[in-house]
């Protein structure tokens with residue numbers, strides 16, 4: 231979420247291997263740290279002494295700052311970015327994940343209206359279906375960015391506060407949880423504020439666990455997308471062509487749902503419009519090796535970018551979702567038919583009831 235963890239983790243590891251500056255314990259005598267502690271004591275009822283002890287144990291890590299300065303989706307073009315996520319291994323593991331967690335995916339899909347392939351694809355892009363959830367202590371990541379990364383210090387101080395509230399309320403140990411270099415946690419890589427706001431205890435076992443409780447993981451991703459405006463059954467994206475005399479204000483590089491199906495058509499964009507003219511839409515320029523490929527994103531495309539503010543990210547989720555779903559269909563088709571020579575049973579429906587036809 232927000233930051234691509236797999237690319238970021240690799241980058242951070244490379245920087246560490248290259249001998250970038252070592253980590254250092256947080257100096258809790260710094261004015262901004264004292265101010266933060268005082269705020270937490272007054273606003274949230276924390277004991278100052280406990281906070282000092284915890285924050286003193288945190289390591290500020292220069293490698294985290296270096297990783298923050300170079301997120302993969304800002305540096306890469308679509309044709310460079312796509313193969314990181316759309317490849318045989320991620321498709322195969324997606325089908326394996328779906329097979330292993332079919333019930334959790336189906337239940338989350340019915341509840342949220344988000345088709346299971348999109349829930350799986352987000353987990354696939356974020357953490358390889360929960361396999362790579364990050365090896366930084368969340369405390370170190372948030373402390374580093376809250377106090378040693380001025381461009382985003384307000385955001386990360388808020389997230390650090392949310393993290394301390396989350397771990398207090400959920401009886402988790404704030405010193406041991408692990409996550410990405412940005413402090414994103416679990417299979418869906420929720421930042422602490424989103425964990426508190428959108429995570430769901432779907433199996434009602436009393437714990438909302440985004441690392442290994444798969445009903446919780448799947449339901450939380452569905453809940454996040456639903457709360458950000460996902461429309462059940464609607465398409466995500468259509469391939470498009472743009473007339474040479476297209477309106478000059480359309481470059482396909484602004485991430486805003488500021489057009490409609492009708493306005494794009496009026497400006498010379500041709501696509502298979504599956505929604506009515508008044509439906510919100512966005513034109514996307516995808517850089518292929520041989521030039522720009524045009525695509526039109528609908529509302530649900532924009533909703534995916536609320537998970538990570540990048541059109542590249544949403545296109546990767548869209549394509550991975552389609553590829554994993556197709557792999558499931560292919561696997562089902564290849565499975566041996568049940569032995570019944572008189573009247574062979576039809577194959578089981580490969581998709582959940584929540585998947586639109």
Ligand SMILES: [Ca+2]
Pocket residue numbers: 430431432433434435436437438439443446
């Ligand atoms: Ca649970």
